[in-house]
Amino acid sequence: MKKLLTATAACALFAGAVQAEDIKLGIIFGFTGPIESLTGSMAAASEAAIAEVNASGLLLDGSTVTAIRADSTCVDSAAATAAAERLVTGDQVNAIIGADCSGVTGAILQNVARPNGIVMISPSATSPALSTAEDDGLFFRTAPSDAREGEIAADIMTERGIKTAALTYTNNDYGKGLAEAIATAFEAKGGKITISAAHEDGKADYTAEVAALAAAGGDILIVAGYLDQGGVGVIRAALDTGAFSLFQLPGGMIGDNLTAALGNSIDGSFGQVPGTDSPGMKLLADKSGGKFDVNSPYTPESYDAAALIMLAMQAAGSSKSTDFAPKIMDLANAPGEKIFPGELAKALELIKAGTDIDYVGASAVELVGTGESAGNYREIDVIDGKIVTTRFR
């Protein structure tokens, strides 16, 4: 009898030990490289979500989650692939949060995540090409595709009665992708793009570029460029020569430096920039505790990426990527009880009880298509030399 009791107790202990496991999540961002100033805050936000879940002790009957950081470099696909490979084969991570930049994200997805059957949720890769990449249902992103911004821009222009537009973009993957997205969406709505021409950043003079744009003409000039680079140069040259007075400004152009450089000479221009009025942002700011900055780009999306992975594990009752990957879309979208940052414990309980949840999170996540954020945009107007938010879309 005594032996039997001991055996039962041992069995119970053993069973408990099997169920509560040590889950590992890889966080692969470019901690060095061109966006190193953003990734610190992004990773800290992901780790905050993990800490929140660990504190609750509710995930998969008391499992704990450990975060392991790795460097994607943002630009070097070979280095990023090697780092991800090490995470998966060496550290045996259950899923990957990341990567950050579109190029390395695609490389890791094809070379590491798909062969090993590991889920990836990127908080910041925005290239439209990732929407159609083969992903075996393993890849998601809490950031919207740039194609989405194209649709929003086309909507805003059509609603304001713009019929024809000239388009110039910064000569890189971002500019080109965004320009194509805007052109496709605008022409689908019956608008006409008179010219789509690239401009190189870092030139002293854009008169020649503007001359070509002016020759093509249009109601408005769409400037898919950078605020601190050629974008402002193009606008200045267009104003100087009187070629255009109205500008449509995508996300890369919107910031205080724009109005500081151009004053009220671009009054009446408008544009869109990713942003939301969801209460999630404020809730996340409250719980940041100075470890990260919610207003830093893609920080809220990073919190949401980590949270979604852990909630999906709970819903599937398994920490195995191929088991929980199909759950992610259901959790992120309606119907169900809305979940905001700081409510992960409540969400874990609800899921365990079998209640449907709708994860809203910090960035108002709504996954569409093959699992990418629908995206929330702030429509802005330039009024009296100031950027004013008109509405949210």
Add this chain to the structure above:
Amino acid sequence: MDLLNALVTFANFVFIPAVAYGAQLAIGALGVTLIYGILRFSNFAHGDTMAFGTMITILFTWWFQSMGISFGPLPTALLALPIGIVLTALFVLGTDRVVYRFYRKQRVATSILVIVSLGVTFIMNGITRFIIGTEEQNFADGERFVISAADFKATTGLAEGLAIKSTQAITLATAVIVVAALFWFLNRTRTGKSMRAFSDNEDLALLSGINPERVVAVTWIITAALATIAGVLYGLDKSFKPFTYFQLLLPIFAAAVVGGLGSPVGAIAGGFVIAFSEVMVTYAWKKVLGYLLPDSLAPEALVQLLTTDYKFAVSFTILIAVLLFKPTGLFRGKSV
């Protein structure tokens, strides 16, 4: 009316920008051509001498602005320009003393001096970046336009606007003054004549008692002045960025070679040839032709020979064509 509109469009997007750019190139090319004529090598450091001089001028412009000194409707940078010229001249004379004189004494081959000037380029490049940074600087102030496009439309009632920036007007005025002064100096003063003599025949000039060190020093001072003026005008009209000044080297050399290296008149003509070709080849002629041709013939396409990305390719092609078919340039300079 259509003819007027066509002319105004042409003036606004082609003629005025090309004239201003041409004047800036011409002043730059004059400096290159003087060095080539008298010191007998292609000075690759010229672009960075422009950047250095402009940087000094910008620093003093900021200092003047912070003290509340302004030049009325004209840019404050014009007040700082003389200081920029003096300091750049001192710097360039220092370079000559430390670097070039050593090689001149050895009577080294021209190609070695060219490589030496490339070394000087990198040093100046670095100094400029250390002091002012790699970012773009806008230092133009004062009145921005002589005529703005909107005002022009309102006064004339034409459909097309014509804008003349004050920096473009200043560029042209300064270029005329500088060129006149330079030619007066070279043709009328004793020092100028001795420089030309030195350029024509060095041995004969030395025999007739011309002090070579003096000629060299004066040449460097004039070159520094020309480089600083060209750099400041370019920076005022467009913007200042060390890297774009380094890139300016190509059109400036193209201008000097097209005109004929060593020929001041050629440098000026070359500057305008290069500027007009760059602008006209990359301009989209749709609008101008649309006004000039009857509606049935008006072009649908942009009528643009090359996109603006190929701007530098234009000066490069002209440079190669001239070297192939007329190596002495338009005005019979020295063959390269």
